Amino acid sequence: MTMYDIQKIRAEFPILKREVNGKPLVYLDNGASAQKPQVVIDAVTRGYAEDYANVHRGLHYLSNLSTEKYEAVRGTIKTFLNAAHEDEILFNSGTTEGINLVSYGWAAPRLQAGDEIILSVMEHHANIVPWHFLRERQGVVLKWVDTDVNGDLDPQAVIDAITPKTKLIAITHMSNVLGTVVDVKTITKAARENGVPVLVDGSQSAVHMPVDVQDLGADFFAITGHKLYGPSSSGAIYISKERQAEMRPFFGGGDMIRTVAKDVVTYNDPPHKFEAGTPGIVQMIGLGAALEYMMDVGMENISAHETALRDYAQDKLNGLNWLNIQGNSKTKGAIFSFTLEGAAHPHDISTVVDQRGIAVRAGHHCAQPLMAHLGVSATCRASFGMYNTTEEVDKLVSALELCNELFN
Structure with a gap:
């Protein structure tokens, strides 16, 4: 593959064609487990x-x-x-x-x-x-x-x-x-x-x-x-x-x-x-x-795509001044763990965004010593993969804005 054709890549993952709660699936739980292409x-x-x-x-x-x-x-x-x-x-x-x-x-x-x-x-x-x-x-x-x-x-x-x-x-x-x-x-x-x-x-x-x-x-x-x-x-x-x-x-x-x-x-x-x-x-x-x-596809191409996606998501999420993002390393990959200011528990956030068809992870992510170090009991996590897009970042941001309206 000589160029990164995101639509071609997405077409090769059958599950991305399905809907969840009447909305197109936005799968942002890749850090837990990634979806499978047709060849697999x-x-x-x-x-x-x-x-x-x-x-x-x-x-x-x-x-x-x-x-x-x-x-x-x-x-x-x-x-x-x-x-x-x-x-x-x-x-x-x-x-x-x-x-x-x-x-x-x-x-x-x-x-x-x-x-x-x-x-x-x-x-x-x-x-x-x-x-x-x-x-x-x-x-x-x-x-x-x-x-x-x-x-x-x-x-x-x-x-x-x-x-x-x-x-x-x-x-x-x-x-x-x-x-x-x-x-x-x-x-x-x-x-x-x-x-x-x-x-x-x-x-x-x-x-x-x-x-x-x-x-x-x-x-x-x-x-x-x-x-x-x-x-x-x-x-x-x-x-x-x-x-x-x-x-x-x-x-x-x-x-x-x-x-x-x-x-x-x-x-x-x-x-x-x-x-x-x-x-x-x-x-x-x-x-x-x-x-x-x-x-x-090319690991360098995947890395470049996800780096661009990380930068886009970081810019959009940083614009939400009521969102607390954990970790701001310059080496950071396309993984974002966060909490909302106020009373919203990460499980509540996950449930609300799921109604928009968006899959994120909520909990301690099998990293309880890190949670203790960060001073939180749990976070929401959006983790991106080779098939994710900037449009899906926008859908996540819109769903988080709804969460803020509901809980604060």
């Missing part, structure tokens, strides 16, 4: 209707075909993330499983009481709770780094938190609440000099901008398929060969073994060593179709 829907339908069989174990035609399509996705993700090797890509059900794999397979056998994990206050619960398990069970210390008044995370503040006891930095690449993009590369460079691995939650960033894991220098980089215009229960985590060699398997079962006897077990080579049991075959094939679609 077709890939999933074909996977079940024409090609389905279990992978890796069979010698018959359908098993070979299914295995070929399934394993091809590893190469697609390698290209999408610019990893050096296909076997650095581990399939899973999404970022939550990927981070838990690192917690159980890499961190748990290596960390002891008093060892430290550095987190930012912006982390999603998926990048907090697995580390709390280690705090509860092994006495690991969680060290928190706050954002500044603009919602920026100073990489030097993360670096300054490193001590001889620091064993891991687990950091988001892009906040799902503030939209802040973190300077991960500066953090990983200093961390490597101190012998500290870095795990990056790429759930939000990978869908909005080009990602190069080799350039970022991350040891672990997790992505989740349902935010990448792919199926739910699909995802992957990049783990460098160096870190894979330090890991024990987390899940045990079929396909991750080489031999099993009554008194011994030997394991398969990575990545299959970390992928036990029958996987989400069709889901992963659907994710491959989604990533190929995005790369065909």
Whole structure:
């Protein structure tokens, strides 16, 4: 695709043709989960209707075909993330499983009481709770780094938190609440000099901008398929060969073994060593179709479109002097979390704008430490994707003006 044709892109997402409450759907909940283009829907339908069989174990035609399509996705993700090797890509059900794999397979056998994990206050619960398990069970210390008044995370503040006891930095690449993009590369460079691995939650960033894991220098980089215009229960985590060699398997079962006897077990080579049991075959094939679609559109083109959309939305929303927007980072992506002055709860706001056919998210967004840091219990969030338009921004603004009239 040589130019960004927004109408052509919108036409490729069937759900955008529907109405909600008698109004054309305006879908602004992409930070939670993105809609699916027809090519993904077709890939999933074909996977079940024409090609389905279990992978890796069979010698018959359908098993070979299914295995070929399934394993091809590893190469697609390698290209999408610019990893050096296909076997650095581990399939899973999404970022939550990927981070838990690192917690159980890499961190748990290596960390002891008093060892430290550095987190930012912006982390999603998926990048907090697995580390709390280690705090509860092994006495690991969680060290928190706050954002500044603009919602920026100073990489030097993360670096300054490193001590001889620091064993891991687990950091988001892009906040799902503030939209802040973190300077991960500066953090990983200093961390490597101190012998500290870095795990990056790429759930939000990978869908909005080009990602190069080799350039970022991350040891672990997790992505989740349902935010990448792919199926739910699909995802992957990049783990460098160096870190894979330090890991024990987390899940045990079929396909991750080489031999099993009554008194011994030997394991398969990575990545299959970390992928036990029958996987989400069709889901992963659907994710491959989604990533190929995005790369065909061009990640630079998607990023440019969303940057322009962010600037337009920021200008319009800043004009509402009764709207409190959380986070004003210069690196901000097209994510806006806000509250209204007065008594309106974010749930009330969400309900009113839903009557206009506009889908936004209301709540703590699985980021309760950040909510506490911001001094709020919840916000509304409008998060934009590759198919959103300036006209939809205008509809959101009009709906928020109605909310202000109703509640203030």
